[in-house]
Amino acid sequence: xxxxLEQHFDATLAHEHRIEPRDWMPDAYRKTMIRQIAQHAxxxxxxxxxxxxxxxxxxxxxxxxxxxxxxxxxxxxxxxLYSAAETLGADRxxxxxxxxxxxxxxxxxxxxPTLSYADVGVIGWLVDGAAICNQVPLCRSSYGPYARAxxxxxxxxxxxxxxxxxxxxxxxxxxxEQRQMVQDATNRFxxxxxxxxxxxxxxxxxxxxxxxxGIKRHTNDExxxxxxxxxxxxxxxxxxxxxxxxxxxxxQRGHYDFGAxxxxxxxxxxxxxxxxxxxxxxxxxxAHDEGAWVREAAAAHAAKAKAAxx
Amino acid sequence: MTERDGFxxxxxxxxxxxxGVPTEPAPAAVRSDWDLYEVFLRGKRGLNHVHxxxxxxADPQMALHHARDLYTRRNEGVxxxxxxxxxxxxxxxxxxxxxxxxxxxxxxxxxxxxxxPDDVPHM
Numbered sequence: 001x002x003x004x005l006e007q008h009f010d011a012t013l014a015h016e017h018r019i020e021p022r023d024w025m026p027d028a029y030r031k032t033m034i035r036q037i038a039q040h041a042x043x044x045x046x047x048x049x050x051x052x053x054x055x056x057x058x059x060x061x062x063x064x065x066x067x068x069x070x071x072x073x074x075x076x077x078x079x080x081l082y083s084a085a086e087t088l089g090a091d092r093x094x095x096x097x098x099x100x101x102x103x104x105x106x107x108x109x110x111x112x113p114t115l116s117y118a119d120v121g122v123i124g125w126l127v128d129g130a131a132i133c134n135q136v137p138l139c140r141s142s143y144g145p146y147a148r149a150x151x152x153x154x155x156x157x158x159x160x161x162x163x164x165x166x167x168x169x170x171x172x173x174x175x176x177e178q179r180q181m182v183q184d185a186t187n188r189f190x191x192x193x194x195x196x197x198x199x200x201x202x203x204x205x206x207x208x209x210x211x212x213x214g215i216k217r218h219t220n221d222e223x224x225x226x227x228x229x230x231x232x233x234x235x236x237x238x239x240x241x242x243x244x245x246x247x248x249x250x251x252q253r254g255h256y257d258f259g260a261x262x263x264x265x266x267x268x269x270x271x272x273x274x275x276x277x278x279x280x281x282x283x284x285x286x287a288h289d290e291g292a293w294v295r296e297a298a299a300a301h302a303a304k305a306k307a308a309x310x
Numbered sequence: 311m312t313e314r315d316g317f318x319x320x321x322x323x324x325x326x327x328x329x330g331v332p333t334e335p336a337p338a339a340v341r342s343d344w345d346l347y348e349v350f351l352r353g354k355r356g357l358n359h360v361h362x363x364x365x366x367x368a369d370p371q372m373a374l375h376h377a378r379d380l381y382t383r384r385n386e387g388v389x390x391x392x393x394x395x396x397x398x399x400x401x402x403x404x405x406x407x408x409x410x411x412x413x414x415x416x417x418x419x420x421x422x423x424x425x426x427p428d429d430v431p432h433m
Contacts, residue, residue, distance in 0.1 A: 022403045034333040039326040072383070079380050083363045086346065091335050092366060098332060105326050149363070156384075198325035206328055220325075270327065298368035299343040305369065 018144035021087035041081035111274030118181040124164015142214030351387035
């Protein structure tokens with residue numbers, strides 16, 4: 001029985017058809033998808049904080065409205081993804097529990113602080129730009145609900161990146177001090193953005209299995225190169241320099257060469273020694289705890305209304 | 311190097327650990343009593359409602375409000391249906407072939423089954 005089920009699963013993948021929630025799937029595939037979708041969802045939810053930090057101090061009503069819409073989108077992305085994770089049997093309250101108890105993680109990029117309003121622009125440009133590189137191929141993930149969530153998310157990410165770049169262009173037309181803020185933010189976020197793609201291919205043993213399953217479409221290094229090639233001309237147009245002396249066009253390869261990423265820093269941040277790890281989780285936990293009475297009150301109201309109708 | 315082995319950029323927002331991450335669903339410490347609702351949207355007049363995802367809500371009215379906030383932030387819908395996921399009856403993928411088999415051998419239900427000369431007009 002299992003053999004025919006497994007053959008059916010393999011044939012579905014071979015035809016580039018999608019796996020749907022109630023299909024038989026290997027246990028390892030299910031676990032990998034839950035992990036991937038849950039930690040992606042957590043990243044969106046925690047990702048609200050670095051930028052949410054600036055909502056009350058936005059420089060104009062226009063920027064404030066944009067930033068609120070953007071942070072609300074991040075919440076929405078988290079909700080689409082939790083919804084996809086639930087189709088695999090995950091429990092949403094349990095996923096939240098695993099996030100705030102630190103058993104499941106989120107992307108380490110959100111453990112860096114946002115020190116000025118230029119950071120809002122640079123996050124849109126670089127961090128969301130890197131996310132787009134990662135996410136566009138995931139629209140073709142073999143797991144149907146995840147692929148569909150990614151299509152919605154990618155449509156909205158485009159707004160995120162463009163508002164960030166426009167914000168930076170505006171600042172670059174401003175004062176020397178504003179231009180310096182943009183350069184400083186770029187310097188701080190460039191390397192962490194490159195780290196978002198994960199360790200080099202020769203240190204990513206899971207990649208082969210993920211690609212065979214159709215849940216990863218390009219290797220970490222391919223995506224990182226694509227991001228660098230996309231970003232360099234954007235930086236030139238903006239008038240900022242990227243903080244890498246080894247960055248230069250390689251005529252032979254048809255790509256930009258760039259310097260080595262400091263993976264020791266990456267590991268330190270992932271392990272909890274980044275600037276904001278404790279703060280991010282504490283904030284999420286506080287919001288969850290302080291919302292408990294609202295969830296309970298709504299449930300009590302619903303039960304009472306149901307009883308009155310009966 | 312080995313400690314880095316357990317990381318990949320599998321999620322959209324970048325590298326996350328893959329080793330030592332629990333994925334087995336467990337009952338949460340504080341369980342919410344909010345039901346799971348499936349959400350269907352009519353994108354514009356003339357189209358059917360289409361399933362777009364799910365959400366949690368305490369009651370159907372709240373589910374509608376949440377669906378509006380979550381799935382129609384950019385005019386994606388003119389009408390929303392929400393239905394408790396527990397109230398949906400679905401065909402089982404395990405018996406997919408026998409369940410849909412009755413239509414499999416009835417080729418005469420398709421217009422291409424019938425051979426009509428090319429010079430017969432409007433057919």
